[in-house]
Amino acid sequence: MRAGEVSEVSQDYLKVIWSAQEWGGTPMTATELANRFGTTKANVTEVLKRLDELGLVARVPYKPPVLTSEGEILALSMVRRHRLIETFLVESLGYGWDEVHGEAESLEHAVSDRLIDRIDDFLGRPAVDPHGDPIPGPDGRVESHDASLLLAEATPGSYDVLRVSDADPEVLPHLAEANIVPGSRVEVSDGEDSAVTVVVDGRMHSVRREFATAVYLRRRTPGL
Incomplete structure (x- = not known):
């Protein structure tokens, strides 16, 4: 089964269910899915029933839905579409990294697998x-970052920035201003309850703790 053979709503659910756990998060409950999509728990239940009937989700009473192997394949197909479109918009069309999520959400349903492979x-x-x-990749393989940790929880030391979550696009310009972007190196100092102190490119910055929860790090190996 290909992504285009299920509804856009189903595509979104599969992608969200998979993405919730990618960076160490917990499985999404029906209530959390209802909040995420701005709908009712009853509507979520109906969608999950359809996905279960299609063999894409396994439903267990009172537990979060679990993707089947086929459901995971479709979820990764949608994730691939979304992230390649975001990359194309930034690298080829001059979009800012805080402008692309909504565009990709719309376009990912319209493009073909052939176009995604061409991109x-x-x-x-x-x-x-x-x-x-x-x-x-086209085969569904994806790199794992199980060893990552949040800037908000990091102890003093040297780290590489792996990822900045775009769940709240308004956070991204503030972090970009301090050059806290994927690939950057940051030195974490002692922080306060409301902020984390870091040094990036020789400059000290105070990062609000709610912003720091969007930044995923990997500790650098001493001597590198």
């Missing part, structure tokens, strides 16, 4: 999107 080739097969999220 991938045109961009030189990028490994990650502008926010540092790994781009699944």
Whole structure:
């Protein structure tokens, strides 16, 4: 089954269910899915029933839905579309990294797999999107970052920025101003309850803790 053979709503649910756990998050409950999509729990239940009937989701009473192997394949197909479109918009059309999420949400349903593969080739097969999220390959393989931690929880030391979540696009310009972007190196100092102090490119910045929860890090190996 291909992504185009299920509804756009189903595509969105599969993508969201998979993405929720990608960076160490917990499985999404029906209530959380209702909040995420701005709908009722009853509507979520109906969608999950359809996905279950299609063999894309396994439903267990009183537990979060679980993707089947086929459901995961379709979810990764949608994730691949979304992240390649975001990358194309930034690298080829001059969009800012805080402007692309909504555009990609719309376009990902309209493009064909062939066009996505052409975009991938045109961009030189990028490994990650502008926010540092790994781009699944055509075979569905995707890199894992299980060892990442949040800037808001980091102890003093030297780190690489792996990812900046775009869940709240308004956070992105503030972090970009401090050059806290994927690929940057940051030195974390002792913080306060309301902020985390970091040094980036020799400059000290105080990052509000709610912004710091959007930044995913990997501790640098001493001597590197």
